Amino acid sequence: MSKTQVVKVKDIEIGGGQFVAIAGPCSIESQSQLDLISECVKNSQAKILRGGIYKMRTSPDAFQGLEHEAFNIVKEIKEKHNMPFVSEVTDPRQIEELYELVDMFQVGSRNMYNYSLLKELANFDKPVLLKRGFSALYDEWIKAASYVTSQGNAQVVLCERGIRTFESATRNTLDLNSVAYIKENTDLPIIVDPSHGTGVRNLVTPMALASAAAGADGIMVEVHNNPEKAQSDGFQALTPEMFDHLMKRINTLTQALRS
Amino acid sequence: MSKTQVVKVKDIEIGGGQFVAIAGPCSIESQSQLDLISECVKNSQAKILRGGIYKMRTSPDAFQGLEHEAFNIVKEIKEKHNMPFVSEVTDPRQIEELYELVDMFQVGSRNMYNYSLLKELANFDKPVLLKRGFSALYDEWIKAASYVTSQGNAQVVLCERGIRTFESATRNTLDLNSVAYIKENTDLPIIVDPSHGTGVRNLVTPMALASAAAGADGIMVEVHNNPEKAQSDGFQALTPEMFDHLMKRINTLTQALRS
Amino acid sequence: MSKTQVVKVKDIEIGGGQFVAIAGPCSIESQSQLDLISECVKNSQAKILRGGIYKMRTSPDAFQGLEHEAFNIVKEIKEKHNMPFVSEVTDPRQIEELYELVDMFQVGSRNMYNYSLLKELANFDKPVLLKRGFSALYDEWIKAASYVTSQGNAQVVLCERGIRTFESATRNTLDLNSVAYIKENTDLPIIVDPSHGTGVRNLVTPMALASAAAGADGIMVEVHNNPEKAQSDGFQALTPEMFDHLMKRINTLTQALRS
Amino acid sequence: MSKTQVVKVKDIEIGGGQFVAIAGPCSIESQSQLDLISECVKNSQAKILRGGIYKMRTSPDAFQGLEHEAFNIVKEIKEKHNMPFVSEVTDPRQIEELYELVDMFQVGSRNMYNYSLLKELANFDKPVLLKRGFSALYDEWIKAASYVTSQGNAQVVLCERGIRTFESATRNTLDLNSVAYIKENTDLPIIVDPSHGTGVRNLVTPMALASAAAGADGIMVEVHNNPEKAQSDGFQALTPEMFDHLMKRINTLTQALRS
Secondary structure (H helix, E strand, O other): OOOOOOEEEOOEEEOOOOOEEEEEOOEOOOHHHHHHHHHHHHHOOOOEEEOEOOOOOOOOOOOOOOOOHHHHHHHHHHHHHOOOEEEEOOOHHHHHHHHOOOOEEEEOHHHOOOHHHHHHHOOOOOOEEEEOOOOOOHHHHHHHHHHHHOOOOOOEEEEEOOEOOOOOOOOOEOEOHHHHHHHHHOOOOEEEOHHHHHOOHHHHHHHHHHHHHHOOOEEEEEEOOOHHHOOOOHHHOEOHHHHHHHHHHHHHHHHHHHO | OOOOOOEEEOOEEEOOOOOEEEEEOOEOOOHHHHHHHHHHHHHOOOOEEEOEOOOOOOOOOOOOOOOOHHHHHHHHHHHHHOOOEEEEOOOHHHHHHHHOOOOEEEEOHHHOOOHHHHHHHOOOOOOEEEEOOOOOOHHHHHHHHHHHHOOOOOOEEEEEOOEOOOOOOOOOEOEOHHHHHHHHHOOOOEEEOHHHHHOOHHHHHHHHHHHHHHOOOEEEEEEOOOHHHOOOOHHHOEOHHHHHHHHHHHHHHHHHHHO | OOOOOOEEEOOEEEOOOOOEEEEEOOEOOOHHHHHHHHHHHHHOOOOEEEOEOOOOOOOOOOOOOOOOHHHHHHHHHHHHHOOOEEEEOOOHHHHHHHHOOOOEEEEOHHHOOOHHHHHHHOOOOOOEEEEOOOOOOHHHHHHHHHHHHOOOOOOEEEEEOOEOOOOOOOOOEOEOHHHHHHHHHOOOOEEEOHHHHHOOHHHHHHHHHHHHHHOOOEEEEEEOOOHHHOOOOHHHOEOHHHHHHHHHHHHHHHHHHHO | OOOOOOEEEOOEEEOOOOOEEEEEOOEOOOHHHHHHHHHHHHHOOOOEEEOEOOOOOOOOOOOOOOOOHHHHHHHHHHHHHOOOEEEEOOOHHHHHHHHOOOOEEEEOHHHOOOHHHHHHHOOOOOOEEEEOOOOOOHHHHHHHHHHHHOOOOOOEEEEEOOEOOOOOOOOOEOEOHHHHHHHHHOOOOEEEOHHHHHOOHHHHHHHHHHHHHHOOOEEEEEEOOOHHHOOOOHHHOEOHHHHHHHHHHHHHHHHHHHO
16 A cells, blocks of 8 residues: 555645545535535534535536636635635636635546646646546546646545446445555545435435545535525535534544544 | 344344454365364454355356365364355255255345346245345345345345446445445345455455445455465455454444444 | 357258347237237248247336246247247246247346356257346356357357446447457357347337348347237337338348348 | 438538548548548548547547647648548637637547537537547437537537447447437437447447448548557557448448438
8 A cells, every 4th residue: 555645735634644524515606605504514623615616517507606706705705714625627717717716626527537627737736636537447537637747736636426337326336446446556645525426415424434434535525504405416415414423423433443 | 214124144143233244265165275264264253154165157167166065064164163154056956955054045146136046045044145236226136135035035135245337447346335225225234245346355454444334234255365376266355364454443443333 | 250150940040141030029918919919020021939938027026927828828829820939048947848838048138147047058959049148248248158058059149138337318228349249259140139228119220220230140129019008118119010110121221231 | 200400511411311421540640641541531432531639648648649730731631632621629728729720620528528618619610529428328418519509509410439338348338329319319410430439440340330220420430541550549440441341331231221
């Protein structure tokens, strides 16, 4: 097993031995929504805030994110709660405008093969959270990371988020083999997204625990104060109460395994 | 979440709250081999012994198991070490002869859809370990179990053993979502086989831990005293030392999560 | 490309250059049903009759076929219309009783890995139609065929029937690459089942044509006089009129390609 | 079945009843290479020339295409042979510079979900050849097309190029069900790429024939004068002689089916 390289998101270390939770809504919907969720997840010991500004949606008619409208909301809320912030970049031309706003650029599953975007991110000094393409081989994922790291920006964190299989009772098949494989064969930190990896609210907590036990360096979880009314992916969002319970269980587990 | 039904394999309970390890060689190769491995895995707190008598092999030219030659070996060793024994049945005509020998019938992944075999097993009073077909939907797996349970034999334990996907760096993709899904939607106990679920020795331990964290009722692990010389699947077998380490870690984890 | 071995089903040759259509209902439901469909498909130039006696069904509560009740029906109808008959065998213990009834034993997709069944079929002198497991590698399929052929019964015809993928708009993904691959790498004849390969009535005809163009030696098609009332798989059955149209198109195509 | 909309690539119609072949090298490597191949494929009745300028490669160390160096080559050769030209665009920032050079923009499989790129292409008046993502659902593919068509550019041709499955003997699994499905459910023209769809030279011709029989409006085929020395994907390229043979067979088949 290789020694994991530490990636810093502001003052939060990923890969350094502390299990890191990234949490927040799928999409940023309003200032009050982001404020409320941020407060909750911070109280439950999430270390990094997530929230979608530009959304990748299957249909052009679906909600595409607040886009520029979200910028001021993010600025205020991340300052108020003093949390680093990660959000998805979907186009190389967005990088500059997002640069001041985000502390880590997220590259989504559908953009893992977007080598133009990856090459561009290599020119910046911000960490990149690289989600696995939902049908990407480990080898393709590792090589996609090297599109960023081989050009100078060594700050890449991988994120397993489930793969597409024949099974349809879950949204994706969360592949935790990948966590053990990446740990065994690379020095990249890796976190897990059990929200997309299951697509079913009640399966998120057991899969988050399994991720920690498999050796992941953290998780990214969707939390919403009112999942039924969420503008995207509400069916897989945890309530703040569920997230708090999850964090307590994770803490118990990671402390036991560390000893 | 449903309450899990308890299945008894002799005096060992699966689904009753204790995490149960089933261990042993892929194939029974000789008396001394089975004796040595049984002693090791018992010392490491495995509760049930496994060992292949009839093997399902892709090619008719591959080693097909010791078949009848293994019968006396099994009788002696399971008595000597006082361990319940599970082995695969591959043909309805084998059930009667295996009945006295095994304490649980295993139905392998390639036979999950063998409804003739399942209907026949419904007529006996021995528990059945039903592995998931490597491309079976959860729903098909649950319905396959009902081929046994709907006829009177209610003693079925499911076993997740990985599914077939595009990824080829691992032998199968271990789908731990299935554990959480089965726990949420059925009352069947479920264990995990991380040996076939990864096909890579060094990935077995993290995936066994992940299985426990996901809520599985146990694991089934291949252990071999000399994996390089094993007649089948040596690449995924743990050494007795690795298995002992695994069991200590599992114990730490399950105790922490139970508290 | 290897020369294809010819398999004879009574006086019908598969693999000998003539494109052979096997047609009939998914399940035999009654004498009048089989009689009517047989007459139609024979008039449209189908050469072999198909019809399920023992059905493999996901749920134990689904219709399992007429079983013994179908025996006399089959005897009368195949004699009346003078057509060879193929039907699925799902258990090695059925072989003897089916031996006099069928002219070719069909091994279904879910039994491709049922090596006990294949080994038993090797002892008989009837041709075997071996469907591809819905997640079977070409190599596994070819090796499964060798469980029959290596023991003396060289009369095996492969049948591509679609594989399980992430796509759910069709019941299976018909993999016609397999036809070209089998032709290139083996001497086994191969036919295609576009009914299961699509699971959608309106896609059967174009895929049957595509199968012929890819080089298949024949097709197996489900035809039902009243698809809406069929006891199984009615949604993918052609009406006799659709089948007649299909056969005319196939004939045009195969004649053109032969010239 | 819907009536297919006709897309014009200069004076060549796709979807209008004539089966259209697009051919050329995977990557443009030199002027003499493109010149030679263009002459061959035109003589064999290919109607549109293809050739990669910007390549999507798994590894940043692999050949990425000639990029700007190819521009003058393309200008000369397409004029000399009077053939419309299609090439892949991998970044929205390339559209303007490619606009004068290409007669159809190709969006590759790995960019099917690159909605930024698709939205940008909607602003131009050039046809778009949209390859199916190698794990894309039909529905996602159709909706991806609508990112272009819903904004005004109605000139979209779909291209089936194989999907990723468990089978590894072929590079991809060519899914010809998609051709019949798209014809049945949309009015978009669809062509097939049997080169990527098989990844095996000897399987390209039978799969091209199968595509035509399934109802496709055309094919896109990789042809190289010296496949063993090709800078990318030589193993799946046809020689000019093989391509010529393929075109004669296709012609026979499509004429027969039209009558």
